Amino acid sequence: MSATAELLVCADLRDTRYGGYPDLSGDVSVLLVGWMAAADAADTGPLPSCVRDALVRASLAHWCLALLGEPADARTPAPGLSGRLRAPLAWRVVNQADAAAPLFEQPSHPWSLQGQCGLLFRDPPVFGDARLWRLAHRRSALDASLLARLGIEGLLLPGTDGEFVEALFGSGDTRAQWLAALHASATTLGLPVREVNADTFRQTNWFGDR
Amino acid sequence: MDETTDAPMSGAFPLAGGLGSVVRIPVPGSGNLAVELTAKGWTPAGGSSSTLFIQDPTGQRHLRLDYGFNKRTNSVNYHWNQQKMNPSAPGAQFPVTNHQPAGKGGEWLYKGAKAYRAAGRLMIVTGVALDVVSIVVATRPLHQAVKVVSGWGGAWLGCKLIGAGGAVAGTAIEPGLGTAIGAGVGCFAGGLGGYFGASWAAGHLYDWVEGTYFSPLPEVALPAQ
Secondary structure, eight states: OOSEEEEEEESSOOOGGGBSOSSBOTTSEEEEEEEEEOGGGGGSOSSOHHHHHHHHHHHHHHSEEEEEEOOSSTTOOOTTOOGGGGOOOEEEEEOSHHHHHHHHSOTTSOGGGTOOOEEEESSOOOTTOHHHHHHHTTOSOBOHHHHHHHTOOEEEEEBGGGSEEEEEESSHHHHHHHHHHHHHHHHHTTOOEEEEOHHHHHHOOTTSOO | OOTTTSOOOOSHHHHHHHHTTTSOEEOTTSSSOEEESSOSSOOOTTOOSEEEEEEOTTSSSEEEEEEEEETTTTEEEEEEEEESOOTTSTTOSOOOOTTEEOHHHHHHHHHHHHHHHHHHHHHHHHHHHHHHHHHHHOSSHHHHHHHHHHHHHHHHHHHHHHHHHHHHHHHHHSTTHHHHHHHHHHHHHHHHHHHHHHHHHHHHHHHHHHTOOOOOOOOOOOOOO
């Protein structure tokens, strides 16, 4: 078994055990992504580079991707927020897969501690909108209309320990389009993708050692 | 004022007791790892589900005690997560694998660290408040202020130094669990010793400086040109 053997995607599972967004409306389309790996790969890190690349390429197939990063001026707090939410943050727009990789590795936004958030969009949203920062903080209830108002078609969030990815979409069509793009990008990278139901996802032996 | 009977309470005990919740206690010989109770980097509101971190200054290399879904056991439990620690390397200081269940001891440590993260900060505030009161009511406020501030510095230094020793000793007994307990106990002991030691030394130094007088040299007329 290679280090990362297979991607498993599940479209009908909403389970907080896998992390992700805490307060989701029923009209948001969810796609949970997990990856099987060799037992000795458990110690190599939460997000294998091939999985990261597949996710990024799928996201850039039809959309632009923005990820959290450090602002140029670290003293500038996120606007319109108070208290602890005023931590300095910035959105970094990515148009090429190579440019995204370092953003997943930033110590300032640890993927394994769910300190990252990806936005999928076609036309750039208003990045200064406080509602976007609340989304990044997982503070506001998320529904499809909010995504539409913000001009966001999808969100990519690290799940528990950064070892799952929760992809959230404003519509089922967008989810289907992103999933097709994921199949294509993963195939290009030699990574099989299997769509599974909730039971199979829950019972998966992720490291093949049980 | 009778100094012995009317002296206000010292902030030494609460301060030393709370320091471990905020001080980064180094683990010597580990490549700049230290024991901390907070994550490095930004996390969403609510923070991390981990309560204890043995991590480098960036947080990129870490061992952390976590509660939640464990991808390896497919169940929710107390477990260790590690990143870039290379636990299977020969002679690894922390041979704790990713997702390794932490057992009953890990559960107690997790809950203790979670409570202590908040309680420790409250203890520090209490200690500082007691010390400020002691300055306000002292007959020699400057003398007391010098003692108090020196005590704080000594406590911080003592926590780091003795805590580091405790971390090494604890790691030798049980890497991870022992590291954290050793660092915590050492920090408290070092904080207390450092506080009283630095405070005592600063008080004596102040008295010595205060009791030192400088006699003017006798004036001598310039020799005639």
